[in-house]
Amino acid sequence: MQAILLLAFLSSLVSAFDYTVGVGKDERTGKKGMGFDPSSIHPQAGDSIVFEFRSGAHSAVQSTYDNPCTPLEGGFNSGVITVADNLEVDAPGLPQIRLLVNSTEPLWFFDQAGGLCREGAVLSANPTSTQTAGGFVENASRAPASPPPSSSTSSDPSSSTGSTSTSTGEAAPAQSSGSNTGYRDAVSGAAVLFGLVIGLL
Numbered sequence: 001m002q003a004i005l006l007l008a009f010l011s012s013l014v015s016a017f018d019y020t021v022g023v024g025k026d027e028r029t030g031k032k033g034m035g036f037d038p039s040s041i042h043p044q045a046g047d048s049i050v051f052e053f054r055s056g057a058h059s060a061v062q063s064t065y066d067n068p069c070t071p072l073e074g075g076f077n078s079g080v081i082t083v084a085d086n087l088e089v090d091a092p093g094l095p096q097i098r099l100l101v102n103s104t105e106p107l108w109f110f111d112q113a114g115g116l117c118r119e120g121a122v123l124s125a126n127p128t129s130t131q132t133a134g135g136f137v138e139n140a141s142r143a144p145a146s147p148p149p150s151s152s153t154s155s156d157p158s159s160s161t162g163s164t165s166t167s168t169g170e171a172a173p174a175q176s177s178g179s180n181t182g183y184r185d186a187v188s189g190a191a192v193l194f195g196l197v198i199g200l201l
């Protein structure tokens with residue numbers, strides 16, 4: 001019984017994973033640029049997406065598969081995050097905004113402030129066999145040039161050149177510049193604990 005509880009605890013440790021996604025980082029080059037790096041992820045319930053913002057004005061905004069470049073009413077919106085141009089692509093302390101994932105339902109995002117949604121600045125979380133990451137990019141390329149006006153109060157940064165710093169205040173200092181260290185720590189910690197459990201039996 002105790003072993004079962006411990007094992008359950010260990011698997012919960014291993015499964016809580018931070019998916020760090022660079023915003024304004026080109027996954028093809030690893031440099032500052034358009035889009036999200038990586039642009040397709042598969043988080044589980046309990047995992048988090050940690051958006052980490054690169055130079056320029058960017059925002060991570062939830063949309064839908066059918067309308068990739070239009071904010072989802074009531075969906076996640078990081079607000080516009082502005083990062084100085086002289087920071088290296090993986091500089092320490094880049095602003096981060098965390099989104100807890102509550103299910104394996106697909107989630108769709110675009111970089112509204114970056115303004116290159118139709119060029120492919122989109123992120124798929126848990127795409128399916130019918131709603132694929134590639135299909136989302138394709139849909140984005142056919143999206144209307146500017147999102148239809150919505151009743152929400154959020155301003156459209158691409159149409160108001162002057163406003164660049166609508167920070168949400170949620171940005172936290174980066175905990176690590178690597179994306180998978182938390183996972184590795186959890187795994188090795190779990191391995192040590194697992195060894196202890198086996199030793200106790």
Ligand SMILES: *[C@@H]1O[C@H](CO)[C@@H](O)[C@H](O)[C@H]1NC(C)=O
Nearest residue numbers: 075076099100101102103107
């Ligand atoms: C998951 O739930 C938390 C807490 O209710 C909420 O803040 C968050 O926005 C939810 N995540 C998604 C992707 O809707």
Ligand SMILES: *[C@@H]1O[C@H](CO)[C@@H](O)[C@H](O)[C@H]1NC(C)=O
Nearest residue numbers: 065066067135138139142143
């Ligand atoms: C997005 O893709 C789906 C399925 O391929 C299609 O039904 C829908 O019309 C597309 N939306 C846009 C805006 O192209």
